[in-house]
Amino acid sequence: MTTTRPATRVPAANAPVARVLPLLGVPHLDREFDYQVPETLSEEAVPGTRVRVRFAGRLVDGFIVGRASESGHRGDLAWVERVVSSEAVLTPALLRLVEVVARRWVGMRSDVLRLAIPPRHAAAEKSVPDTEPPVGVGVGPVELPRGWDDHPMVARFLEATTAGLPARAVWTVPPGRDWAVSLAALADSVRRRGLQVLLIVPDQRDVDRLAEACRDAVGGGSAARDLVTELSASVGPSARYRRWLRGIRGHARIIVGTRSAVFAPLPELGLIILHDDGDESYVEPRAPYPHTRDVAVQRSVLDGTPLLFSSVDRTPEVAEYVRRGWAHEVSPRPGLIRELAPRVIAVTDSDPAQARDVAGGRTRLPAVALTMARESIDVDAPVLVQVPRKGYIPTLLCGTCRSPARCRRCNGPIRAGRMDAVYGPVDLACGWCGVPETSYRCVDCGSRALRAGVVGAGRTAEELGRMFPGIRVRTSGGGDILDTVPAEPAIVVSTPGAEPVATGGYGAALLLDSWALLSRPDLRAVQNALRLWIGAASLVRPASEGGKVFLSADSESPVAQALVRWSPQGWAERELADRSEVGFPPAVHMFAVDGPAASLAEFLEGFRLIERVEVLGPVDLPPGEELPGHSEVEDPERVLLRVPPPQVGEVASELHAFIVSRSGRRGTHPLRVRLDPVNIG
Known part of the structure; x- marks a missing residue:
């Protein structure tokens, strides 16, 4: 790090003006400012380097994006105070990408730079040798990578x-x-x-x-x-x-x-x-x-x-x-694909012929699933069981009307510590305030009965342990994720995405409680469910080696058929056609504008292109979404702008201009803009 003293400052002989992008985090100040480069810093202050400059009386970080011989500013220029590092980390190609990302996603370049360039550490800089000389592109024929013989393209x-x-x-x-x-x-x-x-x-x-x-x-x-x-x-x-x-x-x-x-x-x-x-x-x-x-x-x-x-x-x-x-x-x-895929059987738990366990009662583990598990264990192969959530019984419902069980004090969800075979859920307590619930009564129908809504990995492991005595039952999920399991008889209960790889592959996989994934109030719920199912099913041995997958879903549904036929491409094409018909991403783009009700009303009145886009809302902010500084925001709402792909750039530019116009005014809450948010509403 180099600095200069005010008494010794003289302008650089060559290109004495540095165009600096300060990292200010304010929309209307997200632009370059001209600074004078001292001769003592001229060799180090090259485009792409980090510098410290004085802005509004305080030192701030910034990047030099260019050098020039003169400035268009009429007054005196402030000096570049120091060069933090002579490493030109902001390359021209990275700067172009940062500008495109900031423009397309209606943001500030300073925010994108914080995502793109990690904070500097001087010791780390000294420990890495200088730039390697270019290696150059090799010559000769391209060798087919190992294991890619079955993909000629x-x-x-x-x-x-x-x-x-x-x-x-x-x-x-x-x-x-x-x-x-x-x-x-x-x-x-x-x-x-x-x-x-x-x-x-x-x-x-x-x-x-x-x-x-x-x-x-x-x-x-x-x-x-x-x-x-x-x-x-x-x-x-x-x-x-x-x-x-x-x-x-x-x-x-x-x-x-x-x-x-x-x-x-x-x-x-x-x-x-x-x-x-x-x-x-x-x-x-x-x-x-x-x-x-x-x-x-x-x-x-x-x-x-x-x-x-x-x-x-x-x-x-x-x-x-x-x-x-x-x-x-x-x-x-x-x-x-047909050679490598396991056999997939999709059966809904609404079919009473399939939804019987060995004791004759309704269960999440129908006979066909239990048969698969036993056959896998008989050939000394592990069994994978995928459940949507961790814990014991994450969700409890009223046993009569199926309304979610809520705490009488804070309206939080009632949770059960364990499940008794005769009395049902016991050790009840609120999941938010932690207060025990000793006399539950449904606020909708008055019933005292409770039932499990979604059974977690812990309860599932307990059930399977009783059904398969002598077989090791392991869990993977939350803070305890397994990476691999050996090729031996075992039952692995996992939450989606935490499935360990089995040596030699699983003999069977049971994908339970499919409705919990499919019923999420999300545009991408079905897409995510198929992704999680096919990821787990990919760990199972081929059908030629006895590998089987049980899916607790309606076998006639398109998403179940995508897994049965092992055709995620066909499902994606169908989903794309459906979204095109109703106007959802990626067929169109959506900008979500979130903020207080008063700010959104101002936006709808002042946005210049409001007549050229389709406006949806305003509506309440979706559950689980929070605005920055949410404790100070009253009545948060959302407006959706449906935009055809060719107009995304124009709409993004106008949104940015509107955000900038409000940025310098006092007493206004900022609006948050997202392009194609995961949770649309």
Whole structure:
């Protein structure tokens, strides 16, 4: 870090004016300001470096975005006080991406920069050697990655990738295939051509799994430590910045990270791979709330970087890219899916013939599911049981009218600590205030009876332990997630997304309480349910080896048929057509404008393009949504703007102009704008 004293300041001889973007966090000040560069800082104050400048009497952080010989400002210019680091972290390509993201998602560049560039740590900067010399693109024929022999089209994709063409592809992971091993082999093939590969996954668990597979793919040992690095917030600020520098200085050739890694300015980036784009972890919870999938698309368009989407399912958004030819399918050889998929049986629990246990009463474990589990255990294979929620009995309902059981004091949900075979739920207490409930009575019908609404993993494990004495029952979910289980008789009860991988595959999977996933008041409820089901079913052995899957859902429903036929692509195409017909994303885009009722009324009156978009609302803010500073906001509401794709840029610009016009006024609550929010309402 370098600083200057006021008495010794003289302007730089060359390009003495620095155009600085201060990180102020205020919409109407999200622009460049001119500052004078002292001669003593001239060599360090290059575009892309972090600086400290004085703004309104206080020192603030900023980035130099350019140098010029003169300024259009008529008055005296303030000085650049210091150069925080001579590392030019804000590259021209990253700056273009930041500007596109801020403009499209109606945000500030300062907010996007905080997402894109990790905080600086001086010690980490000194520990990473200078930039590696360019490796250059390899020559010779492209080798087919190990394990990709059954996907002949991948060779053409790699040829386009290594030739520097803007190739975009979609790969649906076949059942039973280890996606991490396959993607690692693909990344190593691109690395061998002298290019860097950026792999983005939803969470730290996937980062660990994929990074380990990448280290194995490059040969392991010290070479793996040098070539593969991870980018995620879980490692701490110093380690994160050091690994980020290893990537942007060219040392790391394969970078595995979570959502913010999509911005990493890698000098020789040859391929971006984004896995499982339907995971809600890709939605940035901080302004301007971009989706990582869409940021990757924007980066591919801006830089021409090849892009691959991989997933066990298919989202309507990716189906739209394939439909209009923007991305192409990496298809397997004919018949591969049928060879690898387990046998799937979908049975609704409303069928009394199927919903009987061995004792003759109604149960969540019908006879067909119990038979599958016993057959799997008989051949010494583990059984996977997926339940929607953790805990014992997360949801209790009135036994008569099925209304949710609520606390008489705070209206919170009543929860049960355990379930007695004769008396039903016992040890009742409020899930919010914790006060025990000793004399429950339904406020709607007056009944004292209670029943389980959704049975959690704990209760399910207890039930299965009684049904299968002598068989080990394990749980995975919450803070205790298993990564792998051995190939031995066992029952693994897991919440969605926490399923461990079984050595040799599971003999059977039981997907219970499907209605709990399908009945969520969310546009993407069915999409998420299929994603979670097919992810669990992918861990089961092929039907030729006895692998079976039980789904407690109506076998005639389209989503159940998508799993039975193992056709997530067909379901996504149908869902895309349905959304196009009713006007929902991705067929159209929706801007959600949230704020106090008075502010939204002002918006509806003053927004210039209000007559050119379809306005829905205002309505109450959806349950679970909170505004920044929500404790001070009265009557929060939401307005939805339905916008055709060609008009997104124009509407976003006008929304930004409206936000800026209100920013400098006192006494106004800010409006929050989101593009295509996950929870529309």
